[in-house]
Amino acid sequence: MKHRSARGVYAAWVLLGCLVCTPAALGSTGQTGPDHGARRALLVGIDRYQPDDVSAKSQPEAGTSRRKWKDLRGAVNDVRALREVLIHRFGFRPDDVVVLENQAATRQAILTAFQRHLIAPARSGDHSLFYYAGHGSRIRNSRSTELDGKDETIVPADANTADGERKVVDIRDKEWDRLFTQVLDRGAWLTALFDSCHSGSISRGAVPVSAATRFLDEDERDVASLLEPDVPAHPPGQEPERREGALIISASQEDQQAKETVQVAETARQWHGAFSLALMQSLNELPAQASADRLFDRVTARLAAEGHLQDPVLAGPASRRHAPLLGDPAGHLDARMRVNLVQAYAADDVELQGGAAVGLTRDTELVSASAARKAQEVRLRITDVRGLIRSRAKVVNGNWRELKAGDEFEVVRRGMPPVSTLPVWIGPAVTDVRGALALARDLAAQAPGRGVTLVDDPTAATASHVLSWNGEQWLLWSQADRPVLLGTAPRAADILSRLGTASRAAGLFLNVPPTKEVARQFDGRRLGPLGATVAAKPDESVYALTGRVIDSHIEYAWVLARASGPDKPGRVFPLPERTSWSQWSEPDSSRGRSCEAGGLPDCLGRLGKLYYWLTVGGASGEERFPYRLAFSRQSDRTVVDRGELVEGLYRMVLRADPGHIELAQKAWGLQPRYVYVFVIDREGRCTQLFPNAASREYEHLLPSRDDLKRSPEALAEIPLGESGVVTIQPPYGVDTYLVITSAHAIPYLAELVESGPVMTDGRPLRGEQDWSIDRMFLRSTPARPPGT
Known part of the structure; x- marks a missing residue:
């Protein structure tokens, strides 16, 4: 097997999941000097894409794309968390970090802000950083020389509208190429980070989850009829990624999806881009001077450890891969990390502007950084991390009544890493086992005549539809946003009729829910010693207890919840897509047996240990x-x-x-x-x-x-x-x-x-x-x- 050549970088550099970085000297205070220039950032996050007017979905204005608009949940969270990382971890000045969120992030607003904030003031030695979280897509271009005749794009917030005679289109790769070149031509360095993708490949895992893909339907219009011809931004061979100092990291391979995921930080639960979350966590695990390729490997490892089947892509000259991502090879970057106080409510209730995004964990200790307080130091200890940008602390030394909003605190002692326990999903138990077996038997008998393939292993073949039990009734999941409700005793013929004809090559997986006896083996009391915990929702799980019917009996296995279909040959992925199938015949039938012999608890214990050492x-x-x-x-x-x-x-x-x-x-x-x-x-x-x-x-x-x-x-x-x-x-x-x-x-x-x-x-x-x-x-x- 050859490992990914150039990490799968595409011929056209902008798959728009890229990162171009600089070895320019960066100070921790944000001040401009002879050794380090000014640093400016423009962060864009868009969650809201659906038109406010419902009628606009079915009757778009003339000149707009007829896409199916889908909202996201984690893009704005990503932007806010990254802002904290830049300010508190890497010393950007708050005034130099411009943020555009949701409806403020129109096509014109993004392009104008980029020109005014990142290009116009840029000078030699400066650093311009641009970050985008939202949907990626493609648009048809009859003038394109690319084989598929399409341009890769990011989708601004107003792409679902028309402005008079002006037709709003996505921002295309060729436009970014021109903007990035202008920054580099001014002698400044550029960091451009996009958490989006351009693949809408079909996927359906054994456990339906609500994680969104950062891909929007392609714009079927021809951009050649909407915009003037593109003017070459640079001579051939001078693409931004080819120039010295350039580093490109894509959020996923061209044929993969960039997914959103739930981040659970003690009492907080927030959606984020899987890639962005892994990036921010890795930035806090490594020293600021860590090389970009080391950071890249850490991000890739964390994505894989969490079960995400998306591989970031890295390219650039060796000199850049070996240089720090946002640091200075000469070591000018101050490694101290500081956060600000939001409000002190009591000695044991102090709110800080900083959380998991900047690496704060329970028991981390901080001291007041103000020179005026050096004579009487105030020391805090983190008691609760409430998401990526907030935490609570208690005063362990000093007078809490002297604290004021905005006071700066410096981390002097890191707390221990948070507990790393494997989250698993165990669906509601079914009481009518015979009914489930009868349904499986009827589906097997009738599916071939309907042109439907029954999938008996969701890790070996991709299922376009999944039949599952929610504790009250059966649900039929597909690529639609919502499942079809089937009731408590659906007929096989009715289910199959909803899957279409043979020409659509539908694949159906019947996920048999656990019986009460099987579910009893994995209550909270028994999961702890196995290194696992019950996830509150399927979105939060890495593995799910999955059942199937083989030869009129039920088998169970732990299946990777975020996987879909067979693994690629030669892919280096540390988590097994599933454990051995275990036949259930009587209560506690698998207890005490090895995983190879079908022991479900032993299988889970092994997964728990593997997950622990992959993520701690x-x-x-x-x-x-x-x-x-x-x-x-x-x-x-x-x-x-x-x-x-x-x-x-x-x-x-x-x-x-x-x-x-x-x-x-x-x-x-x-x-x-x-x-x-x-x-x-x-x-x-x-x-x-x-x-x-x-x-x-x-x-x-x-x-x-x-x-x-x-x-x-x-x-x-x-x-x-x-x-x-x-x-x-x-x-x-x-x-x-x-x-x-x-x-x-x-x-x-x-x-x-x-x-x-x-x-x-x-x-x-x-x-x-x-x-x-x-x-x-x-x-x-x-x-x-x-x-x-």
Whole structure:
């Protein structure tokens, strides 16, 4: 298998899920100086697309597109959260961050604001940042030279209207190309981030969820008849992504959907773009000086760990991939993080403007940053994180009555990462088991004559329709926004008649609900020790208990709730799309059995452990240890750090960019750390690879004290000792490699990671305040015969 060539970047650079970044020096105060220019941001988020006038949906004005308008729920939340990250994490001045939301984000308003705020004042050394969250789409262009004859677009808020003789159309890739070029031509650097997609591919998982896709129906009009011909923005070969300093990250591949997801932060529940949420979480997990490719891998890993089948796309010269995303290679970016006080209501009730978006967690401590208060420091401790931009705290030192709105507080101690517990959906139980079996039997008998394919495994084939039970009646889900209500005892013939004719190649999956006996195995009391928790809604789950009928008996499995259809060959994805099917025959029939033998609780326990180690965040310390794991093949010294490991012998090594090593040496001093490497397969089986029984004492303390005297170039690759050799052999598949580093040796770590289902309180490294965790996903494959 070849890992994604150039990460799947398209010939036309603007799939409009991109990120172009700069190595320009960025100060934490937002001040302009000789080493760092001004920084300005324009953030656009659109949730509302449906016309206010209902009649406009069916009778659009002349010149408007006849699309089916769909609202979103997380785009505005994304914009507000990113604003907090830019101001409090990266030091943008609030006045330099312009926001356009919903109806304010018209086509003309976006273009005008971009020109006035990001182009006109831009000078050499400045940084212009543009962010868009909303629908992406396409529009027909008879003048286009692209094979599909279409332009990729983003959809402004007024695309559903007409303004007199002026016909409103989307903002196309060619227009963005021109705008971005103008910024770069002025000597400024540009960050352009779009969380949208241009794929409307059909998907229907086993569990219907209400997560929206950031794609709107294509505009069927011909843009050639609506706008003047495009004037080339630059000579051939000078596209923005080809110019030095450019980095492009797309939210998803061309044939994938960019999805919205629910983020649950303690007492808050908010919708966000899956990509934007992963980006903001990753920005807070890594030091500000982390390279863009390291950040990209972290974002990709988090999306995969949460079960999202969308792969971001990265392209750009090596110099940019190895440079910090919004930081300065020279280390000018202040790593301190500050937030403002909203209101102090009491000593134990202080509201802060900052939450999960800037990495605040329970038990994080902050002190007053105002010089006037240094004599009598006020210290706060976070007690509740209420979403991405709000949190509550209590005063642990000082007088709360002296606090005023707007007071600035600086983080001085990070709290422990939040508990990482696998959310699962267990639907309402069915009492009439015989009725469900009879319905399945009738559907199987009548479906072939209606041209309908019955899907018996939603992870092996895509189902266009799903039949499910909501506790009161059966529902028929399709690509429509709402399901068809079928009542408590629908007839198979009536269900099939709603699926259309054979020419439509309909696929139907009957999701058999759990019986009361099966559901009883997974109440809250029993889920805790398995590292899982019951999700409040299907949207919040990663796995769902799914049933099917095979040969007149019911089988159950845990199925990835956000997946749809078969996995792509060669795709590196750490979560199994489903566990083994377990036949149910009597109460507690699967308890005590292994997952391979159909034990549903054991399967869930393995998933819980895998999810935990895929999502738990480290405490701190990564800025002083810039290394990442790689594998050097013994036969030819080829180094592998992504994609696949072909059968054979490999030596594990730590690798880092010499520039990042030099930065750590100058800023903080390169810190030797204890290094632990584990591998977890997709079934949750875990093995410690390093250190092992053959390791010498302190062999895993790296770099060694003697190595610290060497040059950054000599320290760029460090072998993991004589015992750091592994053999890739059957069984093959996707494995997750965990690299845990700590300033202090961690006793019993092997027992903790390799043990069975997770079940402690979710804080395995309690008391350790200087540790980090990194992950990489690699697919092991058999050696290819010579000549192939």
